[in-house]
């Protein structure tokens with residue numbers, strides 16, 4: 001394994017948190033803390049749609065990139081309440097979270113819709129952060145690998161070899177999200193390495209080695225170092241801890257030291 005082949009990425013997923021003034025305040029606090037990560041670790045804040053413009057203006061000229069938390073797969077039309085990929089790129093958004101387990105669980109997201117969103121995002125020039133992960137029940141049934149393999153195979157279907165370089169995979173075991181119950185570094189590494197193996201089957205080894213795979217699920221200032229030290233864990237997708245500038249920065253610094 002060679003981590004130097006790929007980019008380390010620490011991304012905050014703010015979920016449904018922060019008004020615009022609060023978003024500005026948090027990003028103003030994060031910016032100077034993470035400035036030293038430039039060129040070493042990509043730092044991203046994925047924020048609610050309503051905060052995107054504020055976030056882009058606040059981080060202009062800094063090394064903090066902005067992502068959205070979802071995108072619709074159609075280009076435009078009668079899809080009340082939805083946001084297209086072109087609307088995001090026009091704003092200056094670079095990344096988008098796709099298929100987060102909360103969207104799968106509460107909003108009917110499936111591997112098929114994840115696939116459509118991923119292809120639409122790539123076509124518009126966005127970099128998708130595609131989330132995969134098993135539930136506790138699936139882990140206990142020993143079907144984690146089957147579940148993840150299907151999520152990867154179906155979710156990335158039709159992605160060209162050139163495009164996959166712009167895709168980030170986030171392994172987020174559902175049982176570890178927001179529960180304070182993080183996967184052990186060994187558990188997380190095992191699945192991240194499995195994902196890389198699946199990517200190698202779909203594409204080839206060199207391509208798979210270049211894809212950034214993040215871990216997410218109760219990653220915090222206390223446990224990030226051990227997780228990020230694993231050979232196939234190239235970064236983190238951070239929920240709760242991304243809402244606190246100092247905690248988020250501790251995770252960024254752990255990746256910088258990596």
Ligand code: 13P
Pocket residue numbers: 013100172176177178179180216217218219237238239240241
């Ligand atoms: P927590 O870090 O709050 O567990 O959330 C993880 C997550 O869902 C990031 O997308």
